[in-house]
Amino acid sequence: MSELMQYIKRASEVTDATLEKLLPAETSYPNSIHKLMRYSTFAGGKRIRPCLLMASHEACGGQFGDKNVLAASAALEMFHTFSLIHDDLPCMDDDDFRRGKPTAHKAFTEALAVLGGDALCIAAFEILASIGRVDIISEIAKALGTSGMLGGQVVDIESEGKQVSRETVEYIHHNKTAALICSSIRIGAMLADAPSEVLQKLTFYGHHVGLAFQVVDDILDEESTTETLGKDAGSDRERGKATYPAVCGIAESKRYARELTDRAWADIVFLGEKGRVLHDMAEYIVTRISLFFLCGLFAVVYKE
Numbered sequence: 082m083s084e085l086m087q088y089i090k091r092a093s094e095v096t097d098a099t100l101e102k103l104l105p106a107e108t109s110y111p112n113s114i115h116k117l118m119r120y121s122t123f124a125g126g127k128r129i130r131p132c133l134l135m136a137s138h139e140a141c142g143g144q145f146g147d148k149n150v151l152a153a154s155a156a157l158e159m160f161h162t163f164s165l166i167h168d169d170l171p172c173m174d175d176d177d178f179r180r181g182k183p184t185a186h187k188a189f190t191e192a193l194a195v196l197g198g199d200a201l202c203i204a205a206f207e208i209l210a211s212i213g214r215v216d217i218i219s220e221i222a223k224a225l226g227t228s229g230m231l232g233g234q235v236v237d238i239e240s241e242g243k244q245v246s247r248e249t250v251e252y253i254h255h256n257k258t259a260a261l262i263c264s265s266i267r268i269g270a271m272l273a274d275a276p277s278e279v280l281q282k283l284t285f286y287g288h289h290v291g292l293a294f295q296v297v298d299d300i301l302d303e304e305s306t307t308e309t310l311g312k313d314a315g316s317d318r319e320r321g322k323a324t325y326p327a328v329c330g331i332a333e334s335k336r337y338a339r340e341l342t343d344r345a346w347a348d349i350v351f352l353g354e355k356g357r358v359l360h361d362m363a364e365y366i367v368t369r370i371s372l373f374f375l376c377g378l379f380a381v382v383y384k385e
Contacts, residue, residue: 117197129294136358140270157221224260
């Protein structure tokens with residue numbers, strides 16, 4: 082896994098450098114919202130979505146460091162951060178910590194957190210527009226809209242405290258989490274002008290990896306601690322959230338995460354050695370369970 086960790090580190094560094102250039106300076110008026118945007122964006126995380134975008138782009142023949150890939154990677158991280166800020170709000174999940182730090186509405190104000198999330202989303206679309214690819218803007222808009230992340234969030238909220246089916250949990254997590262992860266992979270391939278048959282197989286891979294990511298997240302919420310996890314552990318159970326452990330149990334959730342990873346591997350066999358990073362990323366996502374309990378240090382450093 083050491084080569085993968087090196088790749089993640091490299092991809093994270095170039096993403097952060099791009100974000101540093103593109104985000105408004107804290108000294109730029111109105112200072113408060115720009116401070117919040119930077120606070121939340123640079124609060125930590127391993128930049129999983131940018132890593133997957135870059136790995137997909139390279140697997141399809143692209144070059145590491147392509148300017149459009151860097152711009153898209155930064156935009157994706159901004160979209161993701163916007164979703165976390167809003168997800169943590171009192172009217173949503175009401176979480177106090179994210180990545181080991183106070184959530185945006187705790188560090189600033191609730192009103193500023195709402196506006197800061199909005200600002201990141203708008204700025205990210207502006208960055209994507211600069212690439213000049215309408216298909217990529219359309220791709221991310223679908224992933225974020227009511228047929229994607231927002232739709233998943235609606236059903237997530239409406240399912241709190243209710244007994245729901247496994248199919249409902251699958252719908253929530255496919256849309257709320259997997260949709261943006263899948264789009265990250267698709268955008269990487271699209272920027273490399275991958276043929277439709279390759280894009281379709283990578284879409285299957287993204288679906289399986291995205292769901293595996295959320296299954297593992299659900300397990301970690303049950304089995305970890307706030308100190309280790311970097312966010313409020315056990316909050317899903319307390320709020321009666323529709324999660325895989327709640328519906329299927331821990332053992333079945335772990336089995337399913339492994340099954341999804343195996344499916345993801347099968348989806349990209351055709352790439353051969355070109356798909357090595359994507360293969361290892363899928364394994365990394367499911368083995369986060371083990372990493373979190375090997376050493377508390379891993380919890381904050383390797384948390385998405």
